[in-house]
Amino acid sequence: MKLAKLLGADQIILDMKALEHWPAVVELVDHLVGCGRLPAALKEEVLAALKAREDQVSTGIGSGVAIPHAFSDDLEEVAAVFGRSKAGIDFEAIDNAPVHFIILFIVPRKDYHLHLRTLAAIAKMFTNCEVRRQFGEAETRDEILAILDSKPTRPSEAGK
Numbered sequence: 412m413k414l415a416k417l418l419g420a421d422q423i424i425l426d427m428k429a430l431e432h433w434p435a436v437v438e439l440v441d442h443l444v445g446c447g448r449l450p451a452a453l454k455e456e457v458l459a460a461l462k463a464r465e466d467q468v469s470t471g472i473g474s475g476v477a478i479p480h481a482f483s484d485d486l487e488e489v490a491a492v493f494g495r496s497k498a499g500i501d502f503e504a505i506d507n508a509p510v511h512f513i514i515l516f517i518v519p520r521k522d523y524h525l526h527l528r529t530l531a532a533i534a535k536m537f538t539n540c541e542v543r544r545q546f547g548e549a550e551t552r553d554e555i556l557a558i559l560d561s562k563p564t565r566p567s568e569a570g571k
Contacts, residue, residue, distance in 0.1 A: 414514075414529075414532055414533065414536060414559045414560075415556050415557075415559040415560035417489055417491040417516065417529070418491055418492070418493055418556065418559065419556075420552040420553060420556060421446040421448075421552075422442070422443070422446060422448060422491060422492045422493060423492070423493045423494075423495075423552040423555050423556070424438070424439070424442055424492070424493070424494040424495065425495055425549075425551075425552065425555075426495060426496065426497055427439075427494045427495065427496040427500070427513075429496070429500060430496075430498060430499075430500055430501065431500065431501055432465070432469070432471075432500065432501060432502045432503055433462075433465070435477075435494065435496070435500045435502065435510075435513060436458070436461055436462075436465065436479050436515065437458065438494070439479070439492045439494050439513060439515040440454060440457055440458055440461070440492075440515070441454075442492050442494070443490050443491075443492050443515075443517075448490045448491075448492070449486075449490045449517070450485075453483060453485055453486070456483065456485065457481060457483060457490075457517050460481035460482060460483065460517070461479055461480075461481045461515070461517075463481070464479065464480065464481050465479060469502060469503040469504060469505070470502075471502035471503055471504025471505060471506075471510050472504065472505065472534060472537070473504055473505045473506035473508065474506065474508070474537065474538065474540075474543065475499070475504075475508055475509065475510055475511040475512060475543060476504075476510060476511075476512050476513075476533075476534075476537040476543070477500075477502045477504065477510045477512070477513045477514075478513070478514055478515075478516075478530060478533050478534065479513065479515045479516075480515065480516050480517070480518065480526065480529075480530065481517050481518075482517070482518055482519070482520040482523075482526065483517050483518070483519060483520065484519075484520050486517060486518070486519045487519060488519065489516055489517065489518050489519070489522070489525065489529070490516065490517045491514065491515065491516040491517075492514070492515050492516075493512070493513070493514050493555060493559075494512075494513040494514075494515070495511060495512055495513075495546065495547075495549075495555075496509075496510065496511050496512075496513070497511070497547075499511055500513070511543075511546075511547065512537065512543065512546055514533050516529060536559075542558065545558050546558060
């Protein structure tokens with residue numbers, strides 16, 4: 412699975428407005444609703460699920476990356492959004508560094524294993540400092556998609 416399959420150009424925010432953890436999550440969810448990838452009727456349910464997850468421990472994984480995620484009983488397919496913050500967001504990350512790249516996704520509860528694979532693929536991609544540099548320098552949504560599409564997401568692809 413390539414991460415680009417979860418995202419279209421309309422699911423990318425090149426420069427987020429939020430500067431803090433929870434407002435950033437709300438901005439991303441609002442974007443999903445605005446681009447038609449998340450039904451407006453599910454917004455509050457999804458925000459509650461994300462809030463419950465973030466209250467357990469921040470999904471800021473370090474190195475300027477956060478991966479907020481939750482489940483929904485009412486979605487049929489994954490809803491995902493990529494946000495970039497040039498200013499950086501205080502996301503209470505494990506390394507206390509500001510977050511510049513956020514991939515938020517909501518997975519249908521029936522697809523639990525997809526959730527684990529998606530988390531692992533995102534974490535693997537963003538541990539690469541060259542990838543983070545490319546994301547930081549990208550000027551268009553299409554460039555972001557090209558970066559997502561060009562990187563292997565499974566260990567078996569890493570050596571190719």
